[in-house]
Amino acid sequence: MSAALIVLIGVLFASGTFLLLQRSLTRIILGVGIMANAVNVLILSIGARAGEAPIIGRDGEFTDPVPQALVLTAIVIGFGITAFLLALAWRGWTIDGNDDVEDDDEDKRVASAKPLLGGTEVPGDYQ
Amino acid sequence: MFVLLFAHFIVATAALTVLKSRPRVSAVLGICVFVATIIATLQWGRTTDGVREVSFNWIGDLGLSLHLRLDSFAVMMVLIISVLGALVLAYSLAYFDPDETTARFTGFFIAFAGVMSGLVMSADLFTMFVFWELTSVLSFLLIGLHSESGHARASALRALLVTGAGGLCLLAGVALFQVELGTTSFQELANMAPTGTVITVAAILVLLGAFTKSAQFPFHFWLPGAMAAPTPVSAYLHSATMVKAGIVLMARMSPIFGDLDVWRWMVVVAGGITMVLGGVRAMYATDAKLLLAHSTVSQLGFLGILAGIGIPGATYAAVVHLAAHAVFKAALFLSVGAVDHAVGSRDIRTLSGVGRQMPLVAILATLSAASMAGIIPLFGFATKEKALAVLLKADDKVGAVGNVALAFVVVGAVLSTAYSVRFVRGVFGTKKDCAPSHVHHAPSFLLVAPVVLLSSASLIAGLFAKQTGHLFDAVATTLSPEATGKLALWPGVNTALIVSVIVVAVGAAIGYVFPLAATARELPVTGDKVYLSLLQGILTGSKKITKYTQNGSLQTYVVVTMGVVIATLMYSLATDQLPHFDNMVIADSPLQFGVVVLCIVLTGVVTFTAHRFVAALLLGGVGFAIAVIFALFGAPDLALTQILVETIVLVVFLLVLRQLPSKFERSIKGSARTAQIVFSVSVGLVVALFALLVGNSRQAPSVGEEYITRSSPQGGGNNVVNVILVDFRGVDTMGEITVLAVAALGVANLVNMARRQRKPKVVEASQ
Secondary structure (H helix, E strand, C coil), X not given: CEHHHHHHHHHHHHHHHHHHCCCEHHHHHHHHHHHHHHHHHHHHHHHCCCCECCXXXXXXXXXXXXXXXXXXXXXXXXXXXXXXXXXXXXXXXXXXXXXXXXXXXXXXXXXXXXXXXXXXXXXXXXX | CHHXXXXXXXXXXXXXXXXXXXXXXXXXXXXXXXXXHHHHHHHHHHHCCCCEEEEEEEEHHHCEEEEEEECHHHHHHHHHHHHHHHHHHHHHHHHCCCXXXXXXXXXXXXXXXXXXXXXXXXXXXXXXXXXHHHHHHHHHHHHCCCCCXXXXXXXXXXXXXXXXXXXXXXXXXXXXXXXXXXXXXXHHHHHHCCCCHXXXXXXXXXXXXXXXXXXXXCCCCHHHHHHHCCHHXXXXXXHHCCCHHHHHHHHHHHHHHCCCHHHHHHHHHHHHHHHHHHHHHHHHCCEHHHHHHHHHHHHHHHHHHHHHCCCHHHHHHHHXXXXXXXXXXXXXXXXXXXXXXXXXXXXXXXXXCHHHHCHHHHHHHHHHHHHHHCCCCCHHHHHHHHHHHHXXXXXXXHCHHHHHHHHHHHHHHHHHHHHHHHHHHHHHCCCCCCCCCCCCCCCCHHHHHHHHHHHHHHHHHHHCHHHHHHHCHHHHHHHCCCCCCCCCCCCCCCHHHHHHHHHHHHHHHHHHHCCCCCCCCCCCCCHHHHHHHHHHHHHHHHHHHHHHHCCCCHHHHHHHHHHHHHHHHHHHHHHCXXXXXXXXXXXXXXHHHHHHHHHHHHHHHHHHCCEHHHHHHHHHHHHHHHHHHHHHHCCHHHHHHHHHHHHHXXXXXXXXXXXXXXXXXXXXXXXXXXXXXXXXXXXXXXXXXXXXXXXXXXXXXXXHHHHHHHHHHHXXXXXXXXXXXXXXXXXXXXXXXHHHHHHHHHHHHHHHHHHHHHHHHHHHHHC
């Protein structure tokens, strides 16, 4: 197997992770895109050896068609996710004029709020 | 009989839905169901000697079925439930105004009676557990009937949590029995007479469930709080019926497990403490209803000892005293309700001269209180004599634990007499330093009639104790064949009578001189305080866990997710054997090497550039480079698809970016950024290592070879990848298309929403 592809996989994963950790939704989408490519190359390169395209009638040693079928599906689904995220980014922009991913307000409220259950005290007489 | 059980639920459902605006109609319907149940039960009890059983298959595969069995003990309990149910429901007609709350009360009340009847008829522990939980839920709804009151809600929640925790213990016990013995039926358990550590643990778990339901120490504290419920609810659920569920369970189980030392000691110690503690608290209560609540706790302790100690005679005493208690305690609660209704107060420090103005209620309540105090010739006297006589001889049968039980019961009985006297003196007596209470109106017929019936029942059952005693023969022998006994109005002068006379004399004296306004010192540790701190602890603890696991930051979630991925990868890489690296090459072809280098450079720029436009454009570049890699690898289909997809994504990306500023505004700096880089690089390294090892680890040939041979003859196509996608794995492709369709719907919605919202903004700007 090709050492160059292994290096490429490492670089793509590192870059994808770094971009996913950023605040800007645009960079997160970039990260998703890079990460999707990384996974596709990973599946293909560890699942098959480079060779002739698996089309009956061609000469030479065929490469394994199964990883290709998996990756083909993955490419299309990655496209769906990217398109949805882009629409989300646009929608976010029209609402508050930036594309930052803020910490979730609801979660922050839960973490800081007073005890959720009021009125657990019972008048002394009834204890 | 079993049809009537369903009738309860049908009427209850009707009361909560179609008859919502007519609670009186549903109450009358409910009384009809109760009366029908009474008649059917009596009829059955007269005509057959056997036992009627019915079983509903529920989840057959798991061996779960609902199994009901109407034996003599169940008959007695169903009669108590239905008779008291009819009386209390009739009473409630006069007690409540016919509004929406009353409609809810009526519905829950009738449903509760049905569930409780099911509980006492349960032939196995599992069925009992199902009804057991339903009674907890209905009790919760009834305590919290006035849901606008915080106090009612807190009390209801507390009752639910305590009895619910007990229900979980019961469930664990049931599961242990089922796993260990393959059955939870009372009869089969009795036949097997199982022993062993697991069985002991299961029995203790079941006992804990019974303790919570019947308010035994240390779970006694929820019951007084349950008095937030309206008086008819307190009279019915929290003195006569539901709290007896634990006693019923103990009575069913103690013939099987009563010989276990740990069972016997737990029952006696918990019951004894409950009996004395409840008695003492009753002496300090100033609310008449609360006094009765504490007295119920005390009596439940007494019943617990009798039902659980596992002596046949005590089982008989438990059964008769259970009936006696249900009758007198319901009467007492209802008379307090009548006084409350007429005067508007239950405070025994200020009520004065009520007895003179409401003589009938006073006489009836005094009769029932005398039964509670155990004074001849009332029912309570006969049953208490029986209990004392059995416990005086318990020493021979069970040793020291019998003496402990006797000591607790004697102290408890003194307190019983004392708080009975205190109750009568406080509610009906005339106090020198208090103005006479104003009775607004005489209690109506329906408020008094049930009390008349119940109090005279206490008197008649006491006067004819011998005959009454015979009625319970079959009931007690159902539980344990040797549980025979008899009651007597005048047992003759014996030790039990002498003890009893001393008990009553001392108790009456204490009750007479003990100040009505006495206040108890606050105890440093009460069940209630422990409960509250536990509850607070759980709430704070779960908040803390939420705070750390759900802190709302996307970055944290990414780090955790990727961290878990690389940790598991590293673990398996570290533990697996290393493969041989025979097939490694630097690159498959010089061109591949060149494209990979280009791709790495592009990726670096995408990662670090501050310009959105450049980043998006070069992401497309990365995608096209990878398409070339696919093509060189022998995957032309992938290359084609990749080029199409990357082109569309690039166009859409640029369209969206048109709206956004050209540069990224905020980027994380300093040590946080360094940490991000270190983390990302480690992810990359671990995944690369993973690829290196896994890529060289293939041992079996790929399934792909079979696809290649089958492709043309079976799929009719020469492009194997295409045939796999549309033929061999066609369903996967269906799934993929579905995902795309859902994503498309999401995109369309988001875009439409954004458009709609933008229009008015543009108009505003132009104005």
